[in-house]
Structures are given as structure tokens and as C-alpha cells.
Amino acid sequence: MTHQLxxxxxxxxxxxxxxxxxxxREGDPAMALCGRTMPAAAETRPExxxxxxxxxxxxxxxxxxxEVPHMQGSHPYS
Known part of the structure; x- marks a missing residue:
């Protein structure tokens, strides 16, 4: 899944x-993960x-x- 700020x-x-x-989420840029509705004209940045x-x-x-796996392979059980 791809995201944006x-x-x-x-x-x-x-x-x-x-x-x-x-x-x-890139597929729903009008809704933040927290539930806030985001204006279409808001600045975006890469995740x-x-x-x-x-x-x-x-x-x-x-x-x-x-939602996003961080530092894959850095954990001893990965």
C-alpha cells in the first residue's frame, strides 16, 4: 500500500x-488515516x-x- 503526506x-x-x-492512502487522498477530511488543494509530500x-x-x-513494514530484515526473527 502506498501513502502520501x-x-x-x-x-x-x-x-x-x-x-x-x-x-x-494514495487511493483515498481526501481522507487521512486519523479520519480527518483533507482538502484537495493541500500540499503533498512522499511518504x-x-x-x-x-x-x-x-x-x-x-x-x-x-500498515507499513519498517526496517524489514533488521529484526532477528524477520
Whole structure:
């Protein structure tokens, strides 16, 4: 499954900068994993930028980690 990051803006909109990044499934970019509806015009970034210091939605991040295998082969039982 492929994901994207999608921006949520504060009260000033895009001009005020990104408030928080949400994770969306590529097949449903209007709905964040946390359930928030995302505007179609919101900035997107590739999922590889998750965990690189961007301020991300904690609930989206938790759900994302359950959907995406991280560091495959690094666990002794992998």
C-alpha cells in the first residue's frame, strides 16, 4: 500500500504554513488515516518524508506504522 503526506493548515491557510502533516492512502487522498477530511488543494509530500522531523499527526503516524513494514530484515526473527 502506498501513502502520501498531506498538509493541514492553520487559520491563515497555506499562507500561514503547515500546521501538521497527515498520512493518507494514495487511493483515498481526501481522507487521512486519523479520519480527518483533507482538502484537495493541500500540499503533498512522499511518504518517505514521514519521520524526518516534520510535525506529523500522532494518530496518523501510529496507524501508518501498523500498515507499513519498517526496517524489514533488521529484526532477528524477520
Amino acid at each position: 498531506r498538509a493541514e493548515y492553520g487559520p491563515q491557510g497555506a499562507a500561514g504554513g503547515v500546521k501538521v502533516w497527515h498520512v493518507v 518517505q518524508e514521514w519521520g524526518t522531523g516534520l510535525r506529523c499527526c500522532q494518530q496518523c503516524g501510529s496507524l501508518y506504522m501498523h
